[in-house]
Amino acid sequence: MPELPEVETVCRGLQPVLEGRRIVRLTLRRKDLRIPFPKDLKARTEGRKVERIFRKAKYIVMALDSGDALIAHLGMSGRMQVVKSAMPFDAHDHVIFVTGDGAEVRFNDPRRFGLLTITPLAGLESHKLFRHLGPDPLADSFTPEALSAALKGRKTAIKTALLDQRIVVGVGNIYASESLHLAGISPKRTAGTVAGERARVLVPAIKEVLRQAIAAGGSSLRDHVQPSGELGYFQHAWKAYGREGEACRCGADKAVIKRIVQGARSTFFCAKCQR
DNA sequence: CTTTCGTCCTGACTGC
DNA sequence: TGCAGTCAGGACGAAA
Numbered sequence: 001m002p003e004l005p006e007v008e009t010v011c012r013g014l015q016p017v018l019e020g021r022r023i024v025r026l027t028l029r030r031k032d033l034r035i036p037f038p039k040d041l042k043a044r045t046e047g048r049k050v051e052r053i054f055r056k057a058k059y060i061v062m063a064l065d066s067g068d069a070l071i072a073h074l075g076m077s078g079r080m081q082v083v084k085s086a087m088p089f090d091a092h093d094h095v096i097f098v099t100g101d102g103a104e105v106r107f108n109d110p111r112r113f114g115l116l117t118i119t120p121l122a123g124l125e126s127h128k129l130f131r132h133l134g135p136d137p138l139a140d141s142f143t144p145e146a147l148s149a150a151l152k153g154r155k156t157a158i159k160t161a162l163l164d165q166r167i168v169v170g171v172g173n174i175y176a177s178e179s180l181h182l183a184g185i186s187p188k189r190t191a192g193t194v195a196g197e198r199a200r201v202l203v204p205a206i207k208e209v210l211r212q213a214i215a216a217g218g219s220s221l222r223d224h225v226q227p228s229g230e231l232g233y234f235q236h237a238w239k240a241y242g243r244e245g246e247a248c249r250c251g252a253d254k255a256v257i258k259r260i261v262q263g264a265r266s267t268f269f270c271a272k273c274q275r
Numbered sequence: 276c277t278t279t280c281g282t283c284c285t286g287a288c289t290g291c
Numbered sequence: 292t293g294c295a296g297t298c299a300g301g302a303c304g305a306a307a
Binding site: 034075076077092109110111112113153154155156160222263264 | 277278279280281283284285286287
């Protein structure tokens with residue numbers, strides 16, 4: 001799935017297409033994704049103007065002029081694609097946002113782990129999807145002190161902890177490995193032991209990796225493309241993820257990227273430069 | 276409370 | 292060529 005940089009890229013790609021425009025028609029080509037669409041989703045959306053699109057954690061939020069907010073999550077395989085209305089549908093185009101100017105946005109998601117719902121913008125912070133979320137890693141409030149407090153006493157591995165959206169949002173499987181590699185911290189390290197000095201290194205590393213990934217338009221693996229259809233290219237800058245068996249850039253003797261499994265998910269790291 | 280595990284779903288790829 | 296098995300960027304709820 002899109003992690004933070006991919007979702008951010010998608011939001012930026014949607015802004016010029018949807019912000020300030022009216023959704024004249026919302027076509028739901030099935031009745032649910034991961035969760036059912038609200039019964040009044042279509043009625044509450046059609047005819048409304050999109051005032052603002054922004055990212056919250058890994059969610060895309062579209063603030064409407066009615067005071068409602070459309071919330072979309074791309075799951076593992078979701079895409080938002082801007083296409084001409086004449087284009088034939090793909091089998092996995094599930095939701096169509098029609099703006100009435102000949103183009104439309106199609107929410108395509110083969111695995112259907114994504115979601116789309118609607119809720120009053122004013123109550124966003126306390127919404128079920130959002131109320132348990134930790135800080136955004138790019139926000140000023142995400143400090144070494146804040147991360148330390150969240151990790152304190154945690155027995156789980158730091159890699160697993162970084163995927164926990166209550167600790168910090170937006171960091172997924174790729175960027176967890178990349179951030180720990182840049183910080184020189186072993187993914188196997190007990191999360192609680194990262195609180196303190198190591199958090200001072202890890203927090204800037206997370207911010208740096210995410211910023212660079214956003215600048216590159218995200219990482220295009222199988223699913224991620226920008227709404228325009230352009231690919232992201234951060235996958236070429238990966239230093240750990242997907243590099244099993246390759247030499248680590250640290251250059252130490254016999255330093256090779258290893259793949260291990262943590263919580264049923266792949267982790268990539270260098271045992272020489274990550275401790 | 277924290278942590279682990281199974282689950283949702285399709286498609287791409289590997290190896291026989 | 293076909294087919295079975297494995298893996299994939301997420302996150303939830305149940306269970307321990």
